Amino acid sequence: MTEIPQLVQSFSRNNEDLREWTERVFTDLLSDSEFRWLFCNTLSYMEHIGSYKIMATQQGDVIDYPTLKHLNEETGHAVLFKRHAERFKGSGLDYAESLLIAPAYARAYFSRLEVSMVRYFGRDSNYRTIYLYMSLIVEFRAVWAYEILAGCIEKAGLDFSLTKLLAEEQGHLNSMVRRLEEDGQFSREQVEYFWERERWLYVRLLKAIEKSRSAENFNYVGKQETVSEAYSAA
Ligand SMILES: [Fe+2]
Ligand SMILES: [Fe+2]
Numbered sequence: 588m589t590e591i592p593q594l595v596q597s598f599s600r601n602n603e604d605l606r607e608w609t610e611r612v613f614t615d616l617l618s619d620s621e622f623r624w625l626f627c628n629t630l631s632y633m634e635h636i637g638s639y640k641i642m643a644t645q646q647g648d649v650i651d652y653p654t655l656k657h658l659n660e661e662t663g664h665a666v667l668f669k670r671h672a673e674r675f676k677g678s679g680l681d682y683a684e685s686l687l688i689a690p691a692y693a694r695a696y697f698s699r700l701e702v703s704m705v706r707y708f709g710r711d712s713n714y715r716t717i718y719l720y721m722s723l724i725v726e727f728r729a730v731w732a733y734e735i736l737a738g739c740i741e742k743a744g745l746d747f748s749l750t751k752l753l754a755e756e757q758g759h760l761n762s763m764v765r766r767l768e769e770d771g772q773f774s775r776e777q778v779e780y781f782w783e784r785e786r787w788l789y790v791r792l793l794k795a796i797e798k799s800r801s802a803e804n805f806n807y808v809g810k811q812e813t814v815s816e817a818y819s820a821a
Contacts, residue, residue, distance in 0.1 A: 588768070589764050589768060589773060589775070591760065591761055591764055594727075594764070594775075594778070595727070595730065595760070598727045598731060598782065599731060601782060601786065602731060602786065605786075605789070605790070605793075606735065608793070609732065609735050609793065610735050610738070610739060612793060612796060612797050612800070613626075613735060613736050613739040614739045614742065614743070615800060616688075616796070616800065617739055617740065617743045617745065618743065619800075620675070622688070622800060623675045623745075624671075624672045624673075624675035624676035624680070625672075625686065625687065625688050626688060627668045627669075627671045627672035627675060628668070628669065628672035628676075628680050628682070628686055628687055629687045629688045629689070629690070629693060629796075630668040631664075631665045631666075631667075631668035631669040631672055631682075632665075632682050632687055632690065632693060633693050633696075633697075634661055634662075634664040634665035634667075634668060635662075635665040635682070636693065636694065636697050637661045637664075637697070637722075637725065638658055638661035638662040638664075638665060640697060640701070640718075640721070641654065641657060641658045641661060641718065641722075642658060644714050644717070644718050645658075645714070645715070645718055649714075649715065653762055653766065654718075657722065657759055657762070660755045660758075660759070663755075664752055664755070667752060671747055688796050688799050688800075689792065689795035689796050689798075689799050692791060692792045692795040692796075693792060695788070695791070695792075696788045696789070696791075696792045697721075697725075699784075699788055700721065700724065700725070700781070700784060700785055700788055701717070701721055703781070703784045704717045704720055704721060704781065705717065707777075707780070707781075715770070716767070716770065716772050719763050719766055719767050719770070719772070720763075720767070720772075720777070720781060722759060722763050723760065723763035723764065723767065723778070724778070724781045724782065724784075724785050725785070726756055726759045726760040726763060727760065727782070727785075728785060728789055729756045729759075730753065730756050730757055730760060733749055733752060733753050733756060734753065736749060737749040737750075737753065
């Protein structure tokens with residue numbers, strides 16, 4: 588049986604050089620009343636993309652109890668961040684591009700990772716395996732980044748708990764490893780291959796968010812980078 592804590596430690600070690608930068612960007616976003624709600628709305632959007640992807644690829648007769656529970660919890664995370672985004676903003680918010688930070692990069696984070704998996708496993712591959720790997724790789728980042736975010740929220744003295752969300756993300760990570768093992772599909776080599784890909788996409792996303800934060804590059808009413816810009820930024 589795969590030792591999940593050891594996997595999480597390896598992921599942490601591989602990303603140690605990104606920790607301080609991530610903490611700095613999160614702290615900076617939370618410190619600005621305008622960016623605080625934009626950031627929460629963007630996290631909500633990313634959770635929504637995650638939940639939508641589960642629905643789009645696992646719908647119908649293939650959907651089982653753990654998948655439904657996963658879908659329900661990811662939707663709940665989108666709701667949680669949306670609730671706080673609206674609380675910080677003081678009004679209702681949708682996912683219009685102007686109400687998000689670097690949305691094209693957020694979308695590309697998921698779609699490029701998914702494309703790399705479809706390429707790796709082949710066009711005729713099992714959608715369940717891709718769903719399980721997609722979720723697993725994203726969960727490593729989610730657990731890592733939300734632990735950092737929870738620390739930043741606490742330091743900023745904001746009334747916003749990530750305890751339940753973090754427990755659920757950790758639960759998803761465990762569930763994906765176990766389900767891949769049950770299917771005979773878990774491979775440490777494959778995980779490491781996708782970690783590398785994901786890390787590159789995360790760095791692109793964080794850079795884009797950081798760039799948006801700098802005053803000369805970001806005007807939340809007007810600034811919208813396009814998907815093609817995000818794709819050509821590689
Ligand atoms: Fe989530
Ligand atoms: Fe999750």
